[in-house]
Amino acid sequence: MKSKDLAYVALFAAIVAVLGLVPPVPVPGIPVPITAQTLGVMLAGSVLGARRGGLALLTFLAVVAVGAPLLSGGRGGLAVFVGPSAGYLYSWPIAAFVIGLLTQLTWRRFNLAWALVANLIGGIAVIYAIGIPFTALFGDVSLTAAATGSLAFIPGDLVKAGAASVVAVAVRRAYPVIELPARRPAAAG
Amino acid sequence: MTLALYVPVASPVHRAPAGLKLALLTGLGAGLFLIERLDVVVGALVAVAVVALAAARLPLRALVAQVRPVWPWLAVLLVFHLVVTDWRTGTLAVTRLLALVLAAAVVTATTRVTALVAVVEWLVRPLGVFGVRPARVGLVIAMTLRFVPLIAERAQRIREAQAARGATGMRLGMLVPLLVQVLRLAATLGEALDARGADAPVSPRDRRAGAPAP
Numbered sequence: 001m002k003s004k005d006l007a008y009v010a011l012f013a014a015i016v017a018v019l020g021l022v023p024p025v026p027v028p029g030i031p032v033p034i035t036a037q038t039l040g041v042m043l044a045g046s047v048l049g050a051r052r053g054g055l056a057l058l059t060f061l062a063v064v065a066v067g068a069p070l071l072s073g074g075r076g077g078l079a080v081f082v083g084p085s086a087g088y089l090y091s092w093p094i095a096a097f098v099i100g101l102l103t104q105l106t107w108r109r110f111n112l113a114w115a116l117v118a119n120l121i122g123g124i125a126v127i128y129a130i131g132i133p134f135t136a137l138f139g140d141v142s143l144t145a146a147a148t149g150s151l152a153f154i155p156g157d158l159v160k161a162g163a164a165s166v167v168a169v170a171v172r173r174a175y176p177v178i179e180l181p182a183r184r185p186a187a188a189g
Numbered sequence: 190m191t192l193a194l195y196v197p198v199a200s201p202v203h204r205a206p207a208g209l210k211l212a213l214l215t216g217l218g219a220g221l222f223l224i225e226r227l228d229v230v231v232g233a234l235v236a237v238a239v240v241a242l243a244a245a246r247l248p249l250r251a252l253v254a255q256v257r258p259v260w261p262w263l264a265v266l267l268v269f270h271l272v273v274t275d276w277r278t279g280t281l282a283v284t285r286l287l288a289l290v291l292a293a294a295v296v297t298a299t300t301r302v303t304a305l306v307a308v309v310e311w312l313v314r315p316l317g318v319f320g321v322r323p324a325r326v327g328l329v330i331a332m333t334l335r336f337v338p339l340i341a342e343r344a345q346r347i348r349e350a351q352a353a354r355g356a357t358g359m360r361l362g363m364l365v366p367l368l369v370q371v372l373r374l375a376a377t378l379g380e381a382l383d384a385r386g387a388d389a390p391v392s393p394r395d396r397r398a399g400a401p402a403p
Contacts, residue, residue: 001325003387004379010329011371011378014336018344047368062326063333066211066305069255069293070337163361170365175372 001052008048008177012056013063016040017070035072038157041092042123042164045099046115047171049178054097061089087134091127098122100178103168107178115165123164124157196298202245207304208311210296217292221285230281234288241295255294256287263287306330328387332378343370 022036040060045053064071065081071089081089099122106114128150136146172178197203202210217233224230241247263283270279309330310323317323347363347370356362 002379003382004375006325006329006382006387007332007375007378008372010332011336011340011375013329013333014340015368015371017333017337018340021341043364043368047372059329059333062309063330066309066330068297068334068337069290163364167361167364167368171368171372174365175369177372 005052008052009056009059012040012044012048012053013059016044016057016060017063017068020070020072022072036160037072038092038095038123038127039160039164041096041127042099042119042161043167045096045122046103046118046164046168047177048100049104050097050100053100054093057093057096061093085131085135087137088127088131090134091130094130095122095126098126104178104180107180110169110172112165112169115168116161119161119164119168120158123161124154127157195301196247196251198246198299200244200246200299202240202295203299205299207300208308210300211305211308214292214296218289221289225281227277227281227284230284230288234284234291237288237292237295241291241298245295245299247295247298251298252291252294255297256290302331302334325387328382340367340371343367 016037019036019040041057044056047053048056060070061081099118102118102122103110103115106118128147132143132146132150135149136143217237221230221233241252242249263286267279267283270276270282306327310327313321313323313326344363344367347366351363
C-alpha cells in the first residue's frame with residue numbers, strides 16, 4: 001500500500017469515529033441503539049473501495065479496542081467486543097469490503113441505483129447476516145427472536161443506505177478515489 | 190473535543206507496563222459482565238476510583254471529563270431498566286458500565302498513546318506472514334487518533350459556514366464537502382509521509398515499479 005492509502009485508511013477510520021459523536025437513537029426493548037456509525041461503514045466502502053474501506057473499519061475497531069471511547073454513546077475498550085451486539089461490530093470491516101467490491105465492479109457506470117445496490121447488500125444484508133447469529137449466541141435467544149428484534153433497525157438502515165448512496169455519487173463526481181486498472185484498447189473499442 | 194487524554198503525573202500506575210494495564214482492563218471487563226452481584230460491582234467501582242485518585246494521582250477533573258460523554262447514555266439505560274425491569278438490574282448495569290468506563294479512563298490517562306500502539310504492534314506481529322508491517326499498523330492507529338479531533342473541528346466549521354448561509358440541520362449536505370476536504374487532505378498527507386520515509390523499505394514489487402531501494 002502507498003502512503004496515500006494509509007492516509008485514506010486513517011482519515012476514514014476517524015470519520016467513522018466522528019459519526020459516532022452524532023447522538024444515538026435508543027430503541028426501547030432492544031440493546032443496540034440506532035447510530036450514524038454504520039453510515040460511515042457504507043461511506044468507507046463506497047468512497048475508498050474494498051481493500052481500503054475494509055482496512056479503515058478494521059483500524060477503527062483497533063482504535064476502539066485500545067480504549068478510545070469512539071463508539072457511539074462514548075463506548076470503547078475491549079468490553080464492547082463481547083456481548084449481544086458485538087457481532088455487528090465484527091461485521092463492519094466485512095460490510096465495508098463488500099460494499100467496496102460491489103462499487104468497484106460497477107464503477108464505470110456507477111450511479112445512484114448501483115450505489116443503492118452496493119449499500120443495501122453490503123451495508124444491510126451482510127451486517128445482519130453476521131450480527132443476528134451473534135446476538136442469538138451471546139443473548140441466548142433463538143435466531144428468529146434475534147432476527148425479529150433487529151427488524152426495528154431496518155427503517156433506519158434504509159434511510160442510511162439512501163443517504164450514503166447520494167453522498168457516494170456526489171463524492172465520485174467531485175473527487176473520485178477508486179482507480180481501476182486502465183481499460184485495454186480492445187475493451188475500449 | 191480532544192483525545193489527548195494522557196495526564197502526565199509520576200505514579201506507580203503510570204510506570205506499569207501498558208500491556209499489563211490492558212490485560213487487567215480486559216480481565217475487569219470480562220469479570221464485571223460475568224458477575225451479577227450488586228455489592229461486588231459497587232466494590233469494583235470504588236476500587237477503580239481509589240486506584241484512579243490515590244494510586245494514579247489523577248485529578249478528579251480529568252476523570253470527570255472522560256466519563257462525561259457516557260452520562261446521557263447511562264441515564265437512558267437506567268430509565269429503560271426502571272420502566273422495563275427493576276431498579277436493581279438498572280443500578281447493576283449502570284454501575285458495571287461506570288466502573289468499566291472509569292477503568293478504561295484510568296488506563297487511557299496513565300498510558301501514553303505510543304505505549305498502547307506498541308501493544309497493538311506486538312499483537313499484530315504474527316500477521317507478518319500475510320505481509321502486514323506492524324510499524325505501519327501503529328502509524329495508521331496513531332494517525333486516526335490524531336484525526337478524530339481534526340475532522341470533528343472541520344465538520345463544525347462546515348456546519349457553521351452552512352448555518353451562516355441560512356441552512357439549518359442539514360446533516361447530509363455536510364457530508365459531501367467534509368469528505369472532499371478529507372480526501373484532499375489524504376493526498377497531502379501521503380506526500381508528507383513519503384517525505385518522511387513512511388514508504389521505505391519498499392517491497393520487491395514496488396522496487397520493480399521504479400521506486401528507489403532503501
